[in-house]
Each structure stands twice: as C-alpha cells, then as structure tokens.
Amino acid sequence: MMFKGRAIHNSGYDRKTNDFYATPAWVTEALLRHVTLRDSVWEPCCGTGAMSSVLQDNGYEVFSTDIADHGFGTPGIDVLTCREMPDGCRSLVTNPPYGDGGPHRAQQRSGSAMLNFVRHGMSLAESVRGQLALLVRFQWIAGKRASALLSSGPCVAVIALTERITWFEMGEDTNRAQHHHAWIVFDYASPKPVQPALLFAE
Numbered sequence: 001m002m003f004k005g006r007a008i009h010n011s012g013y014d015r016k017t018n019d020f021y022a023t024p025a026w027v028t029e030a031l032l033r034h035v036t037l038r039d040s041v042w043e044p045c046c047g048t049g050a051m052s053s054v055l056q057d058n059g060y061e062v063f064s065t066d067i068a069d070h071g072f073g074t075p076g077i078d079v080l081t082c083r084e085m086p087d088g089c090r091s092l093v094t095n096p097p098y099g100d101g102g103p104h105r106a107q108q109r110s111g112s113a114m115l116n117f118v119r120h121g122m123s124l125a126e127s128v129r130g131q132l133a134l135l136v137r138f139q140w141i142a143g144k145r146a147s148a149l150l151s152s153g154p155c156v157a158v159i160a161l162t163e164r165i166t167w168f169e170m171g172e173d174t175n176r177a178q179h180h181h182a183w184i185v186f187d188y189a190s191p192k193p194v195q196p197a198l199l200f201a202e
C-alpha cells in the first residue's frame with residue numbers, strides 16, 4: 001500500500017517523549033464488537049502496534065504509521081500534516097496522543113490539541129466518505145468545544161467503556177485508572193440526519 005501525499009521524513013520526534021502509552025487489547029476489541037469498518041484501516045499513531053494488531057487479528061488490512069519510531073509500522077509520518085488518507089484506507093482508528101486522559105499531567109492541559117486532532121481526523125475521514133474512531137476520555141466529550149465539534153459531524157456512536165483502562169508501559173507513572181474512556185465514532189457515509197447512539201462496552 002502506498003502513502004499518497006507527504007514523503008516520509010525524519011520528524012526528530014523522540015520515541016521517549018511522554019505521550020506514548022499502549023492501549024490494552026480489550027479496548028479495541030470493544031470497538032469492534034459494535035462497529036464494522038469499511039475497507040483498509042489507517043492507524044496513524046500506532047506506537048508499538050497495540051491497536052493495529054487487534055485490528056489485523058480481526059481480519060482488517062491495517063496501514064500503521066507514527067510520528068516516532070516505536071519499532072512498529074512506518075515512522076516519521078505526522079498525521080496532523082497529512083491531507084489525504086493512505087491509498088485504499090477509508091477508516092481511521094487510533095488512540096490520539098493528546099488530552100484523552102493519558103497518564104501525564106501535560107496531556108491534561110491539552111484540550112485544544114485534542115480538539116485539533118479530532119477536527120483533523122474528521123476532515124480526513126470526510127475526504128473519503130469514511131469512518132473515524134477515536135478513543136477519548138469520556139469526560140472530554142461533554143466540554144463545550146468538544147460537544148460542539150462532535151455535533152458538527154456525523155457522530156454515529158459514543159461507546160462508553162464501563163471498565164477503566166490501566167495503561168501499560170508507564171512504569172511508576174502508570175495511570176491509576178481514574179477516568180472512564182469512550183470511543184467516538186463518525187461515519188461520513190451515514191444517511192443524514194445522524195443521531196449518535198450511546199453504547200456501552202467492557
């Protein structure tokens with residue numbers, strides 16, 4: 001599979017920066033119990049492939065990229081600078097790096113970065129009439145700016161995870177599972193008007 005658009009470049013992004021944490025498999029499995037994805041899937045913040053592997057195990061062809069080199073997928077691709085989906089991909093699935101309740105204090109003041117990420121993901125998905133599934137902190141959804149953004153697109157489902165996530169890879173900083181998370185799912189091929197379903201998964 002070819003990646004149209006930007007050439008791969010050395011982003012200079014340090015793999016040890018504090019916004020990497022791997023998502024336990026059950027979180028992606030919970031998404032796939034409720035959502036069938038179309039065509040190939042782009043995981044643009046793949047890390048060590050925790051989500052990509054579950055998607056592949058469920059029969060999806062996955063194009064895995066990351067800004068940093070975590071030893072999985074194609075490194076050096078900043079999703080925020082990409083204007084197109086990779087060839088053949090009509091779904092984008094990831095755990096975004098910012099403001100989603102990750103274990104680090106820096107992320108907790110990154111609501112704007114999270115908004116930018118979601119807005120950008122929506123634009124990429126819209127360009128192919130595709131699907132977008134992002135894992136966010138459940139509380140984030142209710143914010144004024146976040147709720148306005150979600151309402152501006154075809155959000156077909158919010159899948160609230162009734163189990164709290166314990167993040168891997170964080171050593172002493174491992175999240176104490178204080179927050180609930182949810183998948184927000186957009187489908188640009190859905191007939192309008194779209195009324196999001198509130199679903200629960202564990």
Ligand SMILES: C[S@@+](CC[C@H](N)C(=O)[O-])C[C@H]1O[C@@H](n2cnc3c(N)ncnc32)[C@H](O)[C@@H]1O
Pocket residue numbers: 019020021022023044045046047048049050051065066067068070077078079080094095096097102
């Ligand atoms: C929270 S981790 C999630 C990793 C993986 N998706 C998972 O769920 O296990 C966020 C990942 O986003 C990557 N990242 C941060 N900013 C990025 C950007 N602008 N473009 C692409 N990847 C980025 C980091 O290198 C990191 O691997």
